[in-house]
Amino acid sequence: MNFDKIIDRSGTNALKLEFRERLFGTNEVIPLWVADMDFKAPQQVVEAIRKRAAHPMYGYTSRDEDFFQAIVDWQNKRHSWNVSREWVEFMPGVVPTLVMAVQAFTSEGDKVVIQPPVYPPFFDVVKDHGRIIEENPLIDTEYGYRMDFEHLEKITTSDDVKIMILCHPHNPVGRVWNREELTRLGSICQKNNVLIVSDEIHADLVYGDQSHIPLASISSELADNSITCMAPSKTFNIAGLNTSYVIVPNEKIRKSLQKKLKAYHLFTGNMFGAEALKAAYKEGETWLEALLKYIKGNIEYVMDFFEQNMPEVRVHKPEATYLMWLDFSAWKMSDAQLRKFMIEKAGLGLNYGPTFGSQGQNFQRLNVASSRKVIEKAMAQLLEARNQIVK
Ligand SMILES: Cc1ncc(COP(=O)(O)O)c(C=O)c1O
Missing domain, CATH: 3.90.1150.10 (Aspartate Aminotransferase, domain 1)
Incomplete structure (x- = not known):
């Protein structure tokens, strides 16, 4: 250390x-x-990978229940979020998840809301798949960045807007959206039938008095209208292991995403990533x-x-x-x-x-x-x- x-x-x-x-x-x-x-x-992550690498069988692997339990426990202890095991699905990365969500829940020509300035692949996952970006730019104030709720309210009334990709905490401006902001955003999206894909990859890297509140943990309505993308990759510096996951309480939405994962044959994943996640979440605090x-x-x-x-x-x-x-x-x-x-x-x-x-x-x-x-x-x-x- x-x-x-x-x-x-x-x-x-x-x-x-x-x-x-x-x-x-x-x-x-x-x-x-x-x-x-x-x-x-x-070091615990290094040891877990070393241990797995010592066994010279590197064929296809699945993930054991320990993998999912480690995720459930991590969400509970770090974010006070009571996640059910069946809500969790493995994903080979957060950006691939965003692509799958765009494909599963929009059609060509539909609009996707993003809030620039924002992580550049948010533009690509929309444009590269024939969908249209609907910007709800953040407002740069002397007290920090804020969301433009009035503008969001206006653009989401269009039937063409199907999903919103939220960056929470927000890369690059570093905001941890608070309960009030998330609740307001959630109610606007819910009212207008806009599904929220919440990229929470930076959730564990929060400083000071702030704490991260997973969007879906706020209410059953928000849980029902969202996909949460998380990973140990930023937190423990293991992005090269391509291991992330989604938490989707809504069964219908979860099944649609699982169908995409299967269609792309991306469900086997990386065996070292699975071992690393378990070690990190169980022993890395x-x-x-x-x-x-x-x-x-x-x-x-x-x-x-x-x-x-x-x-x-x-x-x-x-x-x-x-x-x-x-x-x-x-x-x-x-x-x-x-x-x-x-x-x-x-x-x-x-x-x-x-x-x-x-x-x-x-x-x-x-x-x-x-x-x-x-x-x-x-x-x-x-x-x-x-x-x-x-x-
Ligand atoms: C907001 C955000 N989402 C996703 C990623 C990348 O996720 P992954 O490597 O799992 O595709 C990053 C990496 O910087 C990021 O900042």
Whole structure:
């Protein structure tokens, strides 16, 4: 649990490193983009995978009841959500689940609501399948991002709008939607027969006084009109194991999703992912608490650094996730200039704001799930570069 230790990821085909040339045109940037962490997974997870790997049979596997029980128990202890075993279905990833939901519950030409700025694949899962995006942009206020309920109310009255993909907690703005917001959103969608697909992959990474409330845990009406997507992948840094799950109390909706999973022959899954999930959920809590403390420290360090040295940059303090959404509009650069500046002058590989929607203009997303030394170096490089352009 030494998060200060810098782990050499070379030789692991890590996307975060290997895609630098493709994305930034150079390998000479500190990679602080894609949402995985530069930390080792919990030792219990490593041991579980090692144990399974020691048995030289790697044929098709299923998941035992222990897998599902670990999920039920995790939801209960971390989110006070009483989940029934039969509501849970394995999925090979959250984004594949979003695709299956779009296909199962909409037809070509139907509309899907998303709330930009938002995780870029939310656009793809709609557009790539011949569906139409209906944007309900978040409102950027001095108190943080808010949902635009009046606009949501208006757009969801159209019969073409069939589902809404909610990001909760929200990547990249870091909001943990509260009970009041979720309830209001839920009643608008319910009234207008819009199914809510709630992507809660960042649910375990919440800081401070906030706590994550699963949308479906709020009421039986919301449980009946939603699909919750969760995974241990962000929480325990095991995204490469392609193991996630959905929680769907509504039997009819669950069966439709299960049909898609079967149709794509994606139900066998990854045997190491199943072992990792069990170990993480059963034995990983102490590690997680230490991780949250460390990342919170990184977030506070970055907040202070900007405040002391670059107060013109607007930083939304994330209530959750290890992603920070930075507004550089005070620098008066075009997005292309800002991007070039980050790569060539500051030596940083961050996420380019406009990929999160047009609301991301002048923004960059910074991943702070790295050793503090790496974050300090990144901030120092940014400041040095900035001092050459800003008086
Ligand atoms: C909101 C959100 N959903 C889904 C994913 C990816 O999920 P998966 O790797 O299970 O497809 C990410 C990864 O960054 C994310 O931020």
